[in-house]
Amino acid sequence: MEKTIGDEKKFGIWAVRSSASICGAAQAWVKRDGKPEMFDTYEEAASMAESYNRECYSMYVHYYPKEMDLTKEMDMQLG
Numbered sequence: 001m002e003k004t005i006g007d008e009k010k011f012g013i014w015a016v017r018s019s020a021s022i023c024g025a026a027q028a029w030v031k032r033d034g035k036p037e038m039f040d041t042y043e044e045a046a047s048m049a050e051s052y053n054r055e056c057y058s059m060y061v062h063y064y065p066k067e068m069d070l071t072k073e074m075d076m077q078l079g
Helices: 042-055 070-078
Strands: 011-017 026-029 061-067
Touching: 011 042, 042 061
Parallel strands: none
Antiparallel strands: 011 026, 011 061
16 A cells, blocks of 8 residues: 555654744744754654753743644645
8 A cells, every 4th residue: 555645644843932032922843954854753853852942042942842734734835
């Protein structure tokens, strides 16, 4: 049986900036070279998010591992 995009699970890192920040509240996928960073397992994403949280200089920004909706991500890249 052939695998489709809907069959695959990918995980990313969700960045959340607090409304207490001087820049205001925001949420978005962490990107590298203009594309969301993707991981094959939740554990990989969690490990990287933990690393980002340790190195983050702002108390207003936090990183979380999160499952990605690949169909929505593909629509965003095409649009």
